[in-house]
Amino acid sequence: MSKFVLVAQTSQSLSLAAMEEASRLGLREADIEHLFLALVISGQSAGRALRSLGIDLDSARRAVEEQYEAQLALLGIDASFPEAGRIVSHETVGYEWSRRGYDLIVRASGKDKHGDAAAVLRELLAEPSGSIAEILRRLGTTSDELLERLDQFDSSGEKPAPTAAKAKGRVAGSTETFVPASLDEVWEFLADPARIPEWQLSVGSVDLADQEVSPGAIWRGHAATDRPGGKPVKVKPQFLRRRIELVAVHRPERVAWRFAHPDATQSRPFLTEFTLAPTTGGTQVTITTTWSGHDGWRRLIGFPLRPMQKFVVWMGLFQTGSALSRAFR
Template sequence: MNKLVRAAQTSQSLSLAAMEEASRLGLREADIEHLFLALVISDQSAGRALRSMGISLDAARQAVEEQREAQLASLGIDASFPEAGRIVFHETDGYEWSPRARALIAKSSGRNKSGAAAAVLRGLVAEPSGLITEILDRLGTSSDALLKQLDQFDSPAETTTPAAEKVKGRISGSSETFVSAPMEKVWEFLADPTRIPEWEPSLGSIEHSEQEATVGAVWQGFAPTSHPNGKPVKIKPQFRRRSIELVAVLRPERIAWSFAHPDVGRSRSVLTEFTLVSATGGTQVQITKSWPRRQGWRSLVALPLRPIQKFLVWITLFQTGSAVSRAFR
């Protein structure tokens, strides 16, 4: 993966997670402590290094909160921050980085920097205010110990978007995400048809059905009528319904769903597969989406659009991975 793509994907993933953390406190500006929390759940080497030291998301959140309170007390202010609630970033807007967080992310992809999450974490540890160093101290470790651990996990060959296995006649894309929950709980979430709208953006609801979730079972879903922020969704009638079929089950390691538009002629079903692996502090989830490649002259027409197609695949994978992670935070 080239440096530009790596930096863009890292910035996107860290920005989303950090601003989600800020939204729990009713804030619209994400600062370096929120960036630190985003790194704790990163699927890259930075996140694995932090988690290998016993730093969980809950522990990191607690340390950040204690540090804020200590800062207020040092200023003689007897007050506390609002109690954290649920993530509302996807339902609201108006978020931005603080100037120092924005500068730090930009610097991580500068000259002789990889743009990966490890570069961001190294920049955080060296940040002049010393805030992250103090948070690490509350977590029972130090900057030096973290950097030593990061050296062991960091690798130029690391990638957050592994190539999916190529299948003849199909287009596919794959990515990974870390979920801060046990493997069994993540599998149960992904295997529950009633919860599909929580991670599949093209679905707003599932027709209630008491049928057992077994291979071959089919449910009917409907496109969302509004965005999370309440704005109405415009959608053509033939795309309102979706059939959802459970096509593979291997508890607790794999689950696969097939989605199609029954009211669209020559509809190409999309296969979404999840592969789960237990990891320190949670579960590593690989997500793969694939669908049949167009045949004949249609494949020639679609050829120039492949770069755009790859970008759209990455966007859908990113949305799904982020939604799965968010469900457990």
């Protein structure tokens, strides 16, 4: 993976998670404390290092809230911080980084730096305000201890997320995401046809027929005609219906679904497969999406569009992974 791609993917994933955390508190600006929370749930070595020290999302959130209240007390303000609600950033707009948060992410991708989540965490620990060091103290650890643990994970030769196997005439992509929930909880969520609209955002609803959830079972789905915030989405008539097939379901490590448009004869179905593995503090999920390619002359004219197709696949994977993580936060 090139540094440019790694930096782009890391920045995108951390920014989204940080702004989701800010939105729980009714904020529109994400700061370094929200970046810290985003790192706790990162699937990269930075997140693994944090979680290996017993720092999970719930404890990290409490430490951040206690730090906010302590800062208010230092200012002589006798008030508690507003109670957190659910994540609403995907339903609203207007989120951005604070200046110091933005500058920190930029520094992590500078000269002689990798730009991955580990580089962001190192910059965060060097941030001069002392806020993160105080949060770590509340969590029973120190910056030095965390850096030592991060060095151990980085020196272990951690490999990048696997990519999907190349298949003739197909467009495929793969990514990994960390989910702060147990293996059984995540598997049950992904194997439930009723929960599909929560992670496959192009599906608005599923007709739940009384049938066994087993390989080969088919459900009728309907396209999402409204965005999470309520804004209408224009969908062509031939793309309103979905054919949803459960391809594989092996508890507790694998679930695969195939999606097709039965009224759009020229469209190609795609397969989304989830492979689950337990990890410290939750579940590591590998998400692979494979689109069937065209044959003959359609395949030839499709070659110039391959970079765009790969980008579309990556965006779909990113949205699916983010929605899956958000469902358990």
